[in-house]
Amino acid sequence: MERHNEGKKSQKPHAVCIPFPSQGHINPMLKLSILLHSKGFHITFVNSEYNHKRLLKSKTPFFLDNNFQDFIFETIPDGLPLIDADVTQHIPSLCLSTKENCLAPFRELLIKINNNSSNVPPVTCIIFDGIMTFALLAAQEIGVPSVSFRTTNACSFMCNKHLPLLIEKGILPLKDESDITNGYLDTVIDFIPSMKNLRLREFPSQIRTTNINDKMLNFIMGETERASKASAIIFHTFDALEFNVLSDLSLICPPLYTIGPLQLLTNQLQEKSLKFLRANLWKEDENCVKWLNSKEEKSVVYVNFGSITVLTKDQLMEFAWGLANSKKNFFWVIRSDAVIGDDSIILPSEFIEETKERGLISRWCCQEQVLQHSSIGAFFTHCGWNSVMESIGSGVPMICWPFFADQHINCR
Missing domain, CATH: 3.40.50.2000 (Glycogen Phosphorylase B;)
Structure with missing residues (x-):
């Protein structure tokens, strides 16, 4: 070649x-x-x-x-x-x-x-x-x-580097499925450099298997x-x-x-550069910024669980009524494929009526643009690393609900 x-x-x-x-x-x-x-x-x-x-x-x-x-x-x-x-x-x-x-x-x-x-x-x-x-x-x-x-x-990578040692020490794989709920995941791992008091549950979720030949592990x-x-x-x-x-x-x-x-x-690049080039797999809601413009500074809770996280219907309802009962403004991004077993996500009419003056729901958005908006006061996130970095870069505090992979160590 x-x-x-x-x-x-x-x-x-x-x-x-x-x-x-x-x-x-x-x-x-x-x-x-x-x-x-x-x-x-x-x-x-x-x-x-x-x-x-x-x-x-x-x-x-x-x-x-x-x-x-x-x-x-x-x-x-x-x-x-x-x-x-x-x-x-x-x-x-x-x-x-x-x-x-x-x-x-x-x-x-x-x-x-x-x-x-x-x-x-x-x-x-x-x-x-x-x-x-x-x-x-x-x-x-x-x-x-x-x-x-x-x-x-880097913390996640360090965890991954030490997975063979966890297997060598007999800590992994899990002995049986009950280890996920019986407190075993609270085992403290104290031999990884620079990472004190790390719990097993904070390792990538791929470790939660009883099979040493697990393909993802x-x-x-x-x-x-x-x-x-x-x-x-x-x-x-x-x-x-x-x-x-x-x-x-x-x-x-x-x-x-x-x-x-x-x-x-x-953001520091010149206007004539490719700085505005974006790649979103879902169509962005271009009207969300207009809605945010109508809200007071730091008054909106932004909710987005990323591109992979999926919810059960019960979890969707819990989050919905939590937002309704908070009495806060919120902007909630719910992908069309975000709920397990539900291709048409329908929220209760009571929820819609309760939140119609202070809530906006969209399928997707330009997250950086939203996080940098002055109306955003908090970010309810799955703790994907991009979301964490974008939130840090925008100075927005996070409420964390980690789902899988590296998100538990990100949350910590």
């Missing part, structure tokens, strides 16, 4: 950026790509075919207007059957499918990009999502550096180990927040770099 076009050696560096194909991974990778573009990089951004179709369908502002010759979108299949619905793909299936099926089409894409007849600079580095380590193999094949971009925090351990073989690791965090953990990780990992909160950095 060597490229022999000598005339292109002086061209700008070319980063191929490939996120894990879910909303919470695409956006931070896009922001990182925008920042690199602002520093002179040619960018190829690789989406899954399914998600790219959804991005076009959602008509995210500015996404369709991208006519930059040096910021290109490409697609590869994710290995799952194509569907038409605007729903989050089953995350465990997506993790296993990308691991098994994406290397070959990604390799073919790199060959196409590096073809002598291509009008773009040769690939000089690959930046891959921390759980898309097949891209590391592709980088090795074409002889370029690879960088693992962790969209979670082994996926997390395998991807964490392989990511540590990259040329460098970038964390979406900042030193003041996780200084001690980052210092300890630097002793056992390749060079580490922190870059966050990302939106504070992209």
